[in-house]
Amino acid sequence: xxxxxxxxxxxxxxxxxxxxxxxxxxxxxxxxxxxxxxxxxxxxxxxxxxxxxxxxxxxxxxxxxxxxxxxxxxxxxxxxxxxxxxxxxxxxxxxxxxxxxxxxxxxxxxxxxxxxxxxxxxxxxxxxxx
Amino acid sequence: xxxxxxxxxxxxxxxxxxxxxxxxxxxxxxxxxxxxxxxxxxxxxxxxxxxxxxxxxxxxxxxxxxxxxxxxxxxxxxxxxxxxxxxxxxxxxxxxxxxxxxxxxxxxxx
Numbered sequence: 001x002x003x004x005x006x007x008x009x010x011x012x013x014x015x016x017x018x019x020x021x022x023x024x025x026x027x028x029x030x031x032x033x034x035x036x037x038x039x040x041x042x043x044x045x046x047x048x049x050x051x052x053x054x055x056x057x058x059x060x061x062x063x064x065x066x067x068x069x070x071x072x073x074x075x076x077x078x079x080x081x082x083x084x085x086x087x088x089x090x091x092x093x094x095x096x097x098x099x100x101x102x103x104x105x106x107x108x109x110x111x112x113x114x115x116x117x118x119x120x121x122x123x124x125x126x127x128x129x130x
Numbered sequence: 131x132x133x134x135x136x137x138x139x140x141x142x143x144x145x146x147x148x149x150x151x152x153x154x155x156x157x158x159x160x161x162x163x164x165x166x167x168x169x170x171x172x173x174x175x176x177x178x179x180x181x182x183x184x185x186x187x188x189x190x191x192x193x194x195x196x197x198x199x200x201x202x203x204x205x206x207x208x209x210x211x212x213x214x215x216x217x218x219x220x221x222x223x224x225x226x227x228x229x230x231x232x233x234x235x236x237x238x239x240x
Binding site: 038041042071072073075076078079082083 | 190200
């Protein structure tokens with residue numbers, strides 16, 4: 001049995017990418033990932049957030065989920081900058097397949113082709129998908 | 131621990147945060163502050179009002195690091211620092227001030 005602490009993370013910065021693939025409402029995935037992103041910011045890690053497939057709808061302007069009995073949490077994505085989370089990626093193919101463009105989002109994002117996003121994913125220490 | 135304000139009972143969770151954020155009034159804030167032993171001055175209200183503005187804009191209560199940064203941008207370095215905020219809210223500005231402001235517990239408050 002090793003005596004080494006399990007979480008010896010002092011001073012270690014790992015690359016985390018949170019990958020959003022699901023529509024914002026109807027499941028809890030989008031909100032849970034968003035909360036995880038905010039919590040992870042407290043640990044001063046290298047955080048990035050990617051949106052692909054229906055996940056691109058999470059940051060689309062004009063959410064109105066009142067009739068679903070859900071809170072519109074899309075304004076919270078605009079708080080990420082204050083948490084020093086500035087690497088937000090949208091997969092180009094997913095965005096275009098849904099008739100969206102960079103101006104349709106509530107936050108400033110980098111639009112990257114799938115091939116480039118897969119390279120970015122390969123560089124991460126931790127990938128968390130929802 | 132519900133608060134009784136002007137004859138109305140205001141429900142809270144087990145830590146004293148309001149269950150229904152829309153019920154918040156200044157009188158309720160004063161009642162929460164009294165329960166927290168915080169003597170509300172203009173400086174306290176400034177932080178509480180700033181938190182409510184932040185919540186209205188972003189729909190979350192900010193982590194302390196984010197609060198100090200945002201306070202610094204708006205009010206300057208003498209108010210945007212931990213010492214200033216802890217002097218006003220000794221049990222943690224994010225937790226205690228958010229509670230008085232009628233906001234949920236800050237996300238990322240571990």
